[in-house]
Amino acid sequence: MAEEWKLNKHSNVPLHQQIYDVIKSRIMNGEWPVGTQIPTQRDLAAKFQVNRSTIVYALGELAADGLIESRVGQGTVIINNTWSLLAATPLPDWNQYVKSGSYQPNIHMIQQINRAEADASMIRLGTGELSPDLLPTNQMRETFSGRISSRFTLGYSEPKGSLYLREIISDHLKKKGIMASPASILIVSGGLQGLQLISLGLLHHGSSILVENPSYLNSIHVFQSAGMHLHGIPMDENGIRTEAIGRLKRQHRAALLYTIPAFHNPTGTLMSSDRRAELLQICAQERLPLIEDDVYGDLWLDTPSPLPLKASDKQGLVLYLGSMSKTLGPGLRIGWIVGPEPVIDRLSDIKMQTDYGSSSLSQHAVAEWLSSGLYENHLAQIRAELMRRRDFTLSLLEQYFHDIALWNTPQGGFYIWLCIKNPLSIRPLFEQALRESILLNPGNIYDRNDQQHLRLSYAYASYDQLESGLIRLAELIRLHAVS
Structure with missing residues (x-):
């Protein structure tokens, strides 16, 4: 149970009074502004680990004090706080601001999961994600506590990220058959930020995106919040089915296609070499750009997976996403986008406007792990x-x-x-x-x-x-x- 919901069951203060105090405190300090719907009685009983009758008693006291009210179809909502009772003019309705935000909330089930x-x-x-037991925490601690190379800085990095790290990633990608100069690589704060930058920098409101069905993108709202529309394409045991791509591209005027060919999220499917060739050929014919999300690509178990789509991309169709979140640690928040240099220049400009660059500390750590051989050793153990x-x-x-x-x-x-x-x-x-x-x-x-x-x-x-x-x-x- 989270500390914020913990009651002192050995106290002389009755449990219903402790619950009253907790909820009233949240109302009075503005955490739950006027108009907020509070958790249900069942949820509150589970959070406080008490009988529902205790919750009912505490809520009755709050209602008697004029702080909450039960409304048909809305549940129990906050109707007053100290400041709204004293203020001569209405306070801002933060709930209206929340509802007006352009970024869509997660679906309720994902909020519950989070x-x-x-x-x-x-x-x-x-x-x-990997279990904390599988993350190289002690070795990473040594990376930070050992001798720091002269390249390390706590200042802002270049717009595209540390040149040293981009040079190392360029070499790392050659092992996957991807030839990418440092100038065509952008360091991002994880794969999700890569998708956010693409939505902000390359697509317009109302764009259509083709995705595998089912798709990880349906569980996040990074594109939908930017006004994009997702259209699913069926999969089989070899990955995304390609026969309908041309028709759907023309029907929906699709701007791009998003795919996870290596160990797809959520199905685990590995796209075959033949299917990859088909997909790339059709997208070239249709002049349909691809986002290749390869965050799981290093995690093959039985035999190495086929080369990424980007390795066979001769026309600059593919924007390639890589990340350390699934292998080295999600807390590092380091990933990369590989693409045509003008695209990378555009995305790096957007990134500088949003966060002024990814963590220099994390960039240094990833560079050390990739350049020293620690990363390959770690991958062998994780596999x-x-x-x-x-x-x-x-x-x-x-x-x-x-x-x-x-x-x-x-x-x-x-x-x-x-x-x-x-x-x-x-x-x-x-x-x-x-x-x-x-x-x-x-x-x-x-x-x-x-x-x-x-x-x-x-x-x-x-x-x-x-x-x-x-x-x-x-x-x-x-x-x-x-x-």
Whole structure:
């Protein structure tokens, strides 16, 4: 339980009074301004870990004081605070400002997931990051505490990022068959910022984007908030199906296509070499630019994955995204965009206007790891551990899910795309699992019509958590499935 909701159950002050004080404090100090809808009675009871009757008593006192009010269709909302009672003129309605912001809020289920991920007791069966146990924290500490090279600076870096790091990334990309000069590389604060810069710098309001269906982009609103429209293209076991791309491009006047060819999020699919060649050929014919998101590309398990699309790009069609978030640590916030130099110049100008450059400390750390061989050694260890985790998870699925679900065997990355055989409603399954401290990533956050899939990750939860969580998940699926 978060500290902010913790009650002192040994105090002489009654629990309902402590709850009253907590909520009133939030109202009075402006954290919950007038018009804010407070959590439901059930949510408050769970947060404070008390009976619902205790919550009802505390809310009754707040209502009697004129601070809250229950409204049909709106729940319980804040109607007054100290300042609104005293002020001669109305205070600004912050809720109207919030609703007026151009950036769309996350869908409610993703907001729930984001909040639940902060709970250390939660079994996170879908989380798309490495377990803290797999991150090289001690070695990274040595990087910062050891001798700092003369290239290190705490000042702002160049508009495109540290030249030293871009030179090292240029060499790193040659191993993937990508020939990119430092001038055609932009350092960004993770792959998500790369997408934000593209939406701000290259696309106009109302642009259409073709994406794989299901798609990671449906779970974030980086393009939708910029007024873009996403149009899904079906996938098969070899990746995005290419036969409809030309027709959909013309039908929707699509501005670009976004793809994750290596260990796709959320399905784990690896696009075959032949499919990559087809995709690049069709996009060249249609003059349709691509964003290739390769953040999982280094995480192959059985055999190295095919070369990136960018390696075969002879016409400057592909904007290539790479990142250290999935391999070295999400907290570093370092990624890169590779593309035609005029595009990179444009995006670097936008980046300078938004944050004046990524962390020089993180850029230095990534440069040290890539140049010293530490990164390749770390990757070898991570691949071996992810393979063990994948095989362990697959063995659990064989044992407990053989009659209720189907799944793929991923060749890399983090994800298993679990297909539940019998129809069910995803929301009740998600909610009950959450109440039992099991956090799921349902398929409908990647495709809103999908009530049949779950994204499982073997990268984050411990072995014990994977076992207990999946055993209970199988039981819950049987309870919620409609036979």
